[in-house]
Amino acid sequence: MLDKVLTPGAFEARLYEGWERAGAFAADPDSAARPFTIMIPPPNVTGSLHMGHALTFTLQDTLIRWRRMQGRDALWQPGTDHAGIATQMVVERLLASRGLDRRQMGREAFLEQVWAWKAESGGAITRQLRRLGASLDWPRERFTMDEGLSAAVREVFVTLHRQGLIYRDRRLVNWDPKLQTAISDLEVESREVRGSLWHLRYPIEGEPGRYVVVATTRPETMLGDTAVAVHPEDGRLRHLIGRRAVLPLVGRAIPILADTHADPEKGSGAVKITPAHDFNDFEVGRRHGLPMPSVLDAEARIWLEEIAPEMRAVEGVADPAFLRALAGQDRFAARKAIVARLEELGLVEKVEPHTHQVPHGDRGGVPIEPRLTWQWYADAATLAKPAIEAVESGRTAFVPKQWENTFFAWMRDIQPWCISRQLWWGHQIPAWYGPDGHVFVERTEAEAQAAARAHYGKEVPLRRDEDVLDTWFSSALWPFSTLGWPERTRELARYYPGDVLVTGFDIIFFWVARMMMMGLHFMGEVPFRTVYIHGLVRDERGQKMSKSKGNVMDPLELIEAYGADALRFTICALTGPGRDVKLSRKRVEDHRAFVTKIWNAARFLEMNGVAPDPAWDPARARTPLARWILDAANRAVTEATAALEAYRFDEYAAACYRFVWNTFCDWFIEFAKPVLAGPDGPEKEEARGAAQHVLGTILRLLHPAIPFVTEELWDRFGYGPAFSLIRASWPGAVPVAEAEAARAELDWVVSLVSEVRSVRNEVNVPPSVTMPLLVKDAAPESLARAGRWIEAIRRLGRISEVRPLDGEVPKGVAQAVLGEATVMLPLEGVIDIPAERARLAKERGRAEAEARKIAAKLDNADFVARAPEEVVEENRERLAAARAEMARLDAALARIGG
């Protein structure tokens, strides 16, 4: 017997282990079945399961379980990425707590520590994914730092380098002074910062007392200014072009030049140009061939080496001693000191409060510093072209389609991708430098040595590039590197390209775009056919969840409290197209009720001897009840399947919900109760047969969304061996004889019961009171139906008997119109006649309004002439029905003296 109370915790772990042990999640490269592949967006190895993971992995698992049940050879490829910066930070913090520092211990020892950490703590998220029910093919789990994936990285790097698509360059990068590494444009986020706009006076050379005023939000970078720019058409300042300004504090003379970068509308119209510390200024510097001295070091402290030769004392303007005292100071301390000094010198014209966007590193959280360094770049613009074309031609399609615009916008304006990072944890760049700095890019050190020997004509010592690659570089290879590339494995041949990639829109640039580029370049084919983009998880007020806001929800805690199925079903039900998912505890609680409902319905059927019977043939069902529920199940199956095909998880959930709750539980089980409680016989057998058949359909239909409780019921009922639902076949429509007639019959009974209940409630008849139901003007078929369903009508309508009314209408009846008939509840002495009259009048008003609306439509000659014939006909029928109802309600009113 099923327990009275559903306790998901009692079976979730057991079922998952059973599936996993049985190999139920495994893809089978030897299978004749068509593959269906989803590559997991590899979660960060340092991560633990958060609500965003719960969302994306629930959707992926729903898809993979559904396709697996459809008989596809499903591969859901698991794994994690090595998260260069994040992991290095975690381990460094850990070491710091033990008083250790990576620089002291050296690279090799540090990497040993990272691997040790990974072995111990790196698997947290994969364990948590199991709690969610994610049916990943675990034996195929990969890690981006695995030897095979690392070989793929080296292969790609070397190949792209030979093709000229990877190169070294010295340009401005986004430098994170806290983490002391370059980061890509995408790892920078703008944050609004309230700061100041300082208007500084730069003396004009040779004209004491005259200044050009420049406005800046970053006065500390002025030490590296190499020009002042004014707009060539700025009438106020044009006369200064060609003159020179004396750079305050430094004393160097810098040119005042014409460049359209200066905006006459902004500030004073003149801008200082600091090419080594600002992206726009860098471009100006390039255009005008300006020197580009850096004045900040890797930690963003004042650094004078590159400007030292040009520092000179200028009375009242510049003082090398002050600068030397500044050396080594942090950029923010230096800003204060510099502003204070300039104020002393009278070189600050004014200071305005100023709110502006400041780029911050998304990991380190500090303002990034544009810094002039040598880095490795990938020629993203060239790699992007085939990717753009693939989406344009539809070889890869985004769902919802509007995200293609986002993809195009970014890809068409893509910048060189800085792929080197000044970290230790990651794929070390396979580049070696000779004594003269000549670079050899090879797969191995031995090959580099050989190349160097060929180049120099002798053995020379080589120094390997210390930097590692951006984590996303290896992630970009994920769809094929996990399948064994560069080896030509059978997995690669079979599972590439994947079918669908599921991810959030925030990952389109980081990952989707880069997988497209690399996949097309190295495999000659897109990595996936469909990109399904879902929204973000937010709290009930629509706020992004974040630790600082304190509004995070822990999926594991929710699973603990409500079961994984409840959480998963909630997520499916709330995932509409292109919408964020607003989640709250209450929502999960609400959807848990549905899971419980299934449990309870199954429990009832079990109590009534319903058991699986594979021999039971729905095509041979004879009773209207069986035919009707089978037919309704067919429609639910069709709707649910169509919804999944369209990635409409909300519609899939709703179709299942409606069928299970509002049809199967509310009506079928209720109708079946008298039969099941009655004598044994063919009718009872068929009720049981239909019940077991449809319950089996329900379990299969819902398994992708709520795998645990469905599998538990499947196993407990014995629909198959233990743990077999996961591999059971997806339901299809079954043949049902005379479904139309069954539907008409049951719909009529449902209407009758509903009308009776409605009337009873409205005139406040307590449920404990039963009474006969009188039927007036009923067609013979209606009376026959009432006879056939008398038990259900008695039970559900609290009716003692159904009797045709022939003769006088008794006094004090409550009435309702049902098709051609009028049904009456004799309530003399109980009923409040004026209230009943009001009720009938209201019904009549409703029918009249309806009739008037339709009549107006039909009176419109244009409508009748231009609307499709079936629409016109439908409206005529509706009008007739509404008028007939009015007439019957009028008669009912007349009967009670209205």
Place this chain on the structure above:
RNA sequence: GGGCGCUUAGCUCAGUGGUAGAGCGCCUGUCUUACACACAGGAUGUCGGCGGUUCGAAUCCGUCAGCGCCCA
């Protein structure tokens, strides 16, 4: 500033040319032996404003307003 999206019942959202819907919440009643995480019934909408197209607009077009996100 550029782009995208959203605005439908108290709340969260479906609905893309032909009868305005669901869940939750609310109100009334009920331990009707599967289920109170339940059952039965009920109330609730100028579909953001304005204009246009159309026989017909929540739906298509334009415009305005508000909100959100992305990019600069």
